[in-house]
Amino acid sequence: MLGIHRALCIVNMFIFMFCFFMLMNKRGYICKCKLKKNIKSIVILLLIIWLALRGIPFGFVVLEVFINAALVLTLICKCIYEIDIKKSIINSLIYSLVYILIECSIYWFLFMTFTYIGNYIYVFNLGINFLIIFLGIYFLEKVQKIYNDNKYLVYVSLTIAVNIFIIVIINISTSQSHDLYRIVINNNIEYNNILYMSKISSFIEHVFPYILAIINTILIFIFVNSIKSEKEKAKLELVNEKLDMQYKYYLMVKESQEKMRQVYHDMNNHMNNIKSLKNSSEDVNAYINNIEYEVKNNKNIYNTGNALLDIILYEKSKCCMENNIDFNAGIDFSNCEFIDMIDISSIFSNLIDNAIEACNKIDEDNIDKYITIKSTFIKGYYVVRCENSKTNELIIKNNKIFTSKKDKFLHGIGLDSIKSSIKKYNGELKIKDSESKFIATIHIPVE
Template identity: 45%
Template sequence: MLDSILFWFFINLISSGIEWGAFKCILDEFSEKKNSTVVINISIIILTFITTLLAISKIHPSIKLIIGIVMSLIVYLYNYNEKLLKTILVLLMFWMIILGSDILSTSIISFVHSISDINRLLDYSIFRLELIITSKLLLIAMVPLVKGIKIQLELKLKEFINIIIPIVANIISIAVIFGSEFGVFEDYKLNNLILLVSAILLLISNISLINMVGNLIKKYNLKAENEIIKQKIEAQYEHYKELQNAQLKVRKLYHDMSNHIICIEKMIDNNQYSKHYIDSIKSELNQWDSISTTGNMILDIILSEKKDICKKKSIKFSTDINFKECDFVDMIDVCSIFSNILDNSIEACNKIENENNRYIKIVGNIVNKFYVIRCENSKINEIKKKSNKIISDKRDKYMHGLGVSSVNSSVKKYDGTMATDYTEDKFIVNIYIPLEYKTIHV
């Protein structure tokens, strides 16, 4: 039976069918179908028969590999909707798996049977049958693992190159190992040249892998930083929400107390002690009446809180903000923008020994279809920059950086920009939010 050409024809037919069936499973998982399942299945059957005829022919193995890759590319592009970069990536992954399972199977069969001459596996014998069965079982086992990899990201050219180089290097290395084992490269100089090229490719592959690992670490750090920023903004928002609830209650009491005091003034004797007592209560209540009215209650509370802090630290604090046209800005972003820029301003002013030189001015108005926020504060510290980013001189540079990042993140959410400027004794933050964002997105 092992000497029958018809037997080996059917074995190769089944083997090719498994390979192209695995190919179809991978494509169905990664890409959207352009043609019907019937058309795709016919394409796979045609591939299977062509590959079977190539397997029993005496064509050079490298030519067979090239023909197989070209045919798989044609079938992929004809039957599936996919971008070229991802198509190439998926194809190379598939062929790396095919070649990897073949060489691993060759090593297993050679080791189990102590075969020193690998060419014996090419003969029509039980060894070749075992090789084919082992190889296809490995392929079938690998398909679920490959399908578990979700290639849904939009790959940039640089990322694609970093991924593709190791795959190509592995495919060439496997082909070289195969060729060397089966004596394909009989010329000594050619063999050395191919080994040299493979070594260079593997070196480039390692560099690409290191670069990929570096990018993954950067993305992980960025993700962790964004998570902290999110938590920080949410904490700020919750804080000001609590203050908002408290202020609503106090404002209600304010109106009631004002009326009560008027009645008390008329009822009691006009002695000096009672007058002084009533005046002190009025003074306390007037503080609530003097809270900024920007058109946004959360912003009013933020400015009121920062004003109290500035008063304790002897910082002149002035505001002129009309935020009524910015009702499209989420409350959580209002907290992020104003809290962080004012906190940084207060921190800078606090370093100035002469209290007369401490000041913060923050204004917000509409200028040429932009809502412009300008915050200016005095300073004495030296501004240092690295990669166009301001480096904090605070001990906790990381948390300071998160504050600036959270402002940037909130501003960019509304297609806005943030710019900074400074002189020897002052620092200015300008934020520009296009008002057309409201008409387009809200």
């Protein structure tokens, strides 16, 4: 009996090592055996064999077993994989702990399920444990994807599951301790030594589960709020980074934009003078036509009353021209000096960027791609209306846009940025969607 049990412990160790090799290969580590025919390598190899032959016992999470298993893997990493000692120790410790905990959990489940304990329990333990570890490593990419997509839900679910397990174990243990207490009383055995244990058992049974539930409810509440806070913080940092980049970019092109205005202002006069003096040379005609073409490509000069907004409209009009989008802008910004430049960039850049994105998704040739952005002053409000053509379907609920795209976290940041900016001025954003067009309207009170 002892010999079979010992052999099964060694088999457990070799399954443990095999699954580790499989995991390292799955994670992209290349096996390059570095064992050399010297005394040091021979000593390491003999140490690995000796530690492996000690096996992994069933159902025990003791420090000696844990250190033995982790040491075997660390030595294997040193001899076989090109990995530094720090990563070797971390990988070995984490894998050893997970493997032993899974193996022990299966063992004690089988131990409490079956009344007769024999070698078949250990065989079942090995089989189930190997199947779980093997499938977990084989489908590692899918497991990681599920974890990455729902990691916060996984944390909460595991917390709840572990606490339910603790409460069940407590109820079972207190029930068994009560049975022991009744046996002692019925047989008139001295029970002073277990009286204190009985009181502790009653406390654990009747009070501790509620304390545990309250503590974990508080922890889960704190955890969920922490998640929301981190998401909002990350979103705000992303928005601010985008705005800062836009703002710096527009300041960089401001000087060249001013020069372009002057060139365009005088260009028509230059064209008339050249045409009146020119000969019939084809080279001169071609030269003049090229200049006229350049002027037409740079004719979208705006005068909204704000230099930064003029630059934004100019840049976006060029982008629309490149994407065959008909861009029409009529913006009067003369009485809006109270709006900060960073918010001007946020509001108008994101409005037009969202419209350009929607137009670029139009695949049908018979649908015109257009963007129309206008502004006016109505009854003490500055009103901006941006309309664009579209074909993609949107879900709008409570003035929010929902999407089926995988990047739900990043989707809608443009609109969130607009809302964040106009909120400073007690403004409001309204969105309206139909089958062929999308309309965003902004109302900002003007003092």
